[in-house]
Amino acid sequence: MQKITILLLVLFHSLLACAQVDVVALDQYFQQAQKDWNVPGLSIAVVKDGKVVLAKGYGVLEKGKTTKADENSLYAIASNTKAFVSASIGILVEEGKLHWDDPVQKYLPYFELYDPYVSKHTTVRDLLCHRVGLGTFSGDALWYKTNYSAEEVAKRVKYLPQAYEFRAGYGYTNLMFIAAGEVIRAASGQPWDVFVKERIFKPLGMERSQTSTSALGNLSNVAIPHKSIYGPSEPIPYAGWDNMGAAGGIISSVSDMAKWMNLQLNQGKFEGKTIFSAQTQEIFWTMHNSNRVSAAQKQRYIQRHFSGYALGWGIADYAGRVVISHSGGYDGMYSQVMLVPEEKLGIVVLTNSMTGISPNLCQYTVDRYLKLPLKDWSKEGLSGELEHQAERRKIVETRKIAQVKNTSPSLAPSALVGKYHDPLYGTLEVKIGANNQLELHFPHGPQLDATLKHWHYDTYEIQWKENHAWYDFGTLQFVTDNNRKVIGIEFDVPNEDIFFEEIHAKKL
Known part of the structure; x- marks a missing residue:
């Protein structure tokens, strides 16, 4: 009898925690934000205390069409893939097939960077936290719409210039996660995508999730990308990202991502299955590379004291809590995942536009659950987005204005x-x-x-x-x-x- 009473009390408090936030009001806020930002479509899931409290779509899968987005609509999650790759590495570490601080050259003998010492001493851990000395996005032209394989991309990294001292700076690099995918292949005998499907997607029941755009042709309820970096959205075709898939190739729905978030918030366990240990997750969420917190960030984010990168995740503090998050940017689609582990709270926003709506909706949701003063993150974010679009247009217009008219080429x-x-x-x-x-x-x-x-x-x-x-x-x-x-x-x-x-x- 006592055990039953205790269980009922736990259930009551769990339901009470979920009820503390007006989910209907959240839903209305998301709906209005989608219209205000003029985003063709987006889908959102919110998990709290192991339960999915909201999973819904807003808008349409493609501008000019009528098919609605919903919780099962597929979107490219782009760099939110990186956490899946880190998790895969963690699983292999637990199995003794590699170690975090193994040299990359142990698995990829061809691996070279700008300096022989750095090439020799770069570890598997270094690949996952953006500290090898390469500049942010440096080398992305290597894989973007090219037919180079992931291995060939990794082999050409040696030609990129050094941007800062090894392990003494931050440069967000997709190329090192491409290399990490090749490490998974070498250590497990399986391509990174097969490993993720078998060891993560399958046990979590992420049945709609894919690792390549080539699989989308036979599927329904697929969101269409839209180019929108300069303003109005314009539908564009999917771009193939297979050669950089370990850095950003996963395509998923918010229903599937809710399962992924609950796995993370439950320390590697999901419905009685252990995917990775709590100790391994501590490593995923340990800051490995710190960033400067500017005065503007301190003003924007309540009680912000630190910010940095862990392994496939960003990490910062907000209003006295640790926040684990990551964004994703694909051709025509942006996304955001945000977790507050102490609150067992997770939010994922997937969109078919290239705008910054996702982090603002996540942040608004966090505020509501933390009972913070009301702040219209969507309105504030939209203002910044319009300014950013104007800046992008100005950069192009400056070049066009600089054209010298009525000249002729001096060379045949x-x-x-x-x-x-x-x-x-x-x-x-x-x-x-x-x-x-x-x-x-x-x-x-x-x-x-x-x-x-x-x-x-x-x-x-x-x-x-x-x-x-x-x-x-x-x-x-x-x-x-x-x-x-x-x-x-x-x-x-x-x-x-x-x-x-x-x-x-x-x-x-």
Whole structure:
């Protein structure tokens, strides 16, 4: 009898905790935010004390269509994949198949960075916390819409420049998680995606989750990406991210992600199954790389004292609690996962737009559960988003204004034609196509092919043959020596992620 009474009391307090927040009001707030931000569609799940208290979609799967988003709609979660990769590494550590501080070269003998000492001493742990010395997003042009395999991408990392001292700074690098995926393959005998499906998706019942866009053709209820970095949303096709899948390739629904969040909030256990131990999770959530907390951040986030990166997760404090979170950015889709372990609270927001709505809705939800003073995070975030979009447009417009009108190229097209080679990226080709139009060809990424239209002097506008999510305008300059012989090409493609400027191709 006493045990039954205790169980009833526990159940009562659990239900009371969930009831403390008006979920209907949350639902209305999310609905209004989707309209205010003019986001085509999004889906949200909130878990509390092991229960899913809300799982719902808002808006539509594709702009101009009528099919509604719901809790089972699939979206690319992008860099929220990184926590799955860290979890996979943790599982392998528990099985004794590798160790956190093993040198990467033990599993990938070809692995090299900018310095022999760093190459030799970079560990599996280092791959997962952005401290190897590479700049943020440096090298993303290596994998973006190229046919390089994950292994080939990892082999070319050695050509990237050092941005800061080894283990003495922060540079968010997708390439190291690509390498981590290859470590999983070497240690387990399975590709990272197969490992994740068998060891995480299957036991959690994440039945709709996928690891490649190639699987989406046979599925229904799939959200369509939208390009929206400059403002109004425009539907675009899915981009293949298979070669960088370990850094951002998972596609999931909020219903499935709710299970993932409850696994995390229950220290590696889910419905009686242990996926990884509580001790291993402590390692996932231990800060390995600290960030400076600015005055603006302290003002924006209540009682913010520290911020940094753990292993596949961001970590910070907020109003006296530790917050574990991560964002994701895919071509046409942004997402956010936010966990407050002490409250057993988790929120996931998946969207089919490239706007910052997700973290603001997560933060608003956290505030409601912590009973903090009411703050309209959506309104404040939307103001910042519009400013950011304006800044992006201004960067492009500044380049367009700088165009010198009525100039002519000093070099004949025949002098520009040929192959150009960059050790990092490989070979590019300039050729003359239909109607005597100069064309830029990417042998390793034909989706990036473009025509070249004279801009000014010996600089040409890159007119992409396909629509790309992160950028549109760009120019290509032909570089000459003192004798007017073409010796190379240099890019200027303004955007925040895919740095064509890292390609310095010399004419062969």
